[in-house]
Amino acid sequence: MDVGRVRAAAAFILIHNIIHKKKQKRKVRWFMKELYRNRLQYGVRLMRHMQFEAVDDTTKNFTRISTEDLNQLRYFIEPRVNKMDTQFREAITVTERLAITLRFLATGDSYNSLQYLFRVSKQSISRIVPEVCDAISEVLKDWVKIPTSEEEWLNIAEEFEEKWNFPHAIGAMDGKHVMIQAPVNSGTEYYNYKYFLVSSYLHS
Template identity: 50%
Template sequence: MNCFGEKDALLAAAACVIIFEESERKSRKRRFWVRHSLQARSIYSGTHLLEDLKKDDCAPLNWGLEYKGSFKNFCRMSSSDFEHLINLIGPKIQKSDTRFRDAVPVVERLAITLRFLATGDSYQSLMYLFKVSKQLISLIVPEVCDALIECLQENVKLPTTAEEWQGIATDFYRQWNFPNCLGSMDGKHVMLQAPFGSGTEYFNYKGFFSIVLFGVVDANYCFIFVNAGCQGRISDGGVFANTTLKSLIAKNDLNLPEASPLPGRSNPVPYAFIGDDAFTLQPHLLKPYAGLHDRGSGERIFNYRISRARRIVENAFGIISSVFRVLRKPMLIEPNKATKVVLACVHLHNFLKRSSTSKNIYTPPGTFDTEDFESGTMISGQWRVDQTNMTSLFPLRKVPRKASASAYEIRDEFRDFFLTSQGKVAWQDKY
């Protein structure tokens, strides 16, 4: 037999094997398309669950307050905002029915994702609640998070004009007595389960795996810039250096207002962001003085005033982890999907904070830190009580770094301003 005959014989044998295996596969009867415990979805699905929760909210007043707020507690928002989100993301996440099974409706897809963000429950736990397989839930959650980020992106954006930046600075001065402030920035490590095959890429200085969430917050607790997904092993200085915000500042592309004197002063100083010791002192980034200082000294008073204004970003991070409790636990998902989850939480934070129907649900009275204006004593917000030892948000490492001479001079100008009669607050002398 020549070589061509051998090849033909091998091809014929291979074809026979393939035909036999295909006939065997077709003859095997599939055990079931959907496991028995999930087949009840047609009888009682997530849609039915949400309708029942809405009925609780409509219960007569004489039934008691314990019947009220079921839907709001389950989804972390009002039913009207829930419907609004459905209209926004519905076309992006809607699926078509097939001959074999009906697609999971948009309402249930959003409810599954919001419940995951609200509780951090495993996909297996959500499977039993919504009668949807954990494999499908693992596809639904990232897809819905992507849709939320895309549709709510206008809620998290940097100002584009000097007038908009000036509005933020005015709010900071009016509410927190800190002039020429463009925002409060901070970064947090978000704990992950060890990503498969990642080595030490996500292993941080605290000894666990994480991604970094970096954010800038305005005077009203809303994020104006956010960056998530940076590997936990990257140095803390590198976190800010790798953001587009740092690049825009360096290129002078933010359209910031022109430098202006502080109230009652004559030396022009640039508008600046405020941060903690994890960042490098720069002309457009203020941080506290290092070390301990005597009571009543200018350095100590400056540290008090900048810490007082920086509480804005601490409150924002605390509220997010208090409401969206997926941030309270190590995420059992891949880093790229964890990044989507974190960004979805931030976008929902701004959306709910600005909503007329969900604002009081999301941040009821007593949520934020407040002050006794006679003594200056801080009254802790409810989020601090709720999340004691129950959060996976950890601060960046505080590392001293050398700054330019001009940055030191700018900080000293703020220090001297806070000692003047126009710049001081009544109770700061005790610090």
């Protein structure tokens, strides 16, 4: 047999196999930890229980806002954070995204800790929290008055210092009870509703 023909035939077969392999559709592999696969069973159910069983105090304790406010806020941010389902998995709902963010803001829990509570990966949470915070900031910007000039910020600081003897403060989001040693013979003047001694009570 002609050596040239053998080489040509071998080259043709080799090229044909390479082209054929490229045309073959590679099978898509999708991997998800069992922890996150159970999200619909645990994470979603958690929010449904709080929303539909009229346990407003539980919702408020968990997210720091009432069920009514939670639903209102969810309605405001939904167009900005809602995601579509894919053929691989169902999207994380707006309610879940909001709950994750509010829980993070309320407790300071790490992303690593929150992933076990909501059955959502910490990588996803690291994207969800900034996105939802941006959405909340945008939809509520006309509801919360924030100083727009240096003079306004300084006026607030002066008021804190004059009223509370607390310098360099530019705002307070909530109250803070500070435990102290009460003065002698002060009676109940320095007791608060939590039944311990306080020096002062700052509030927004």
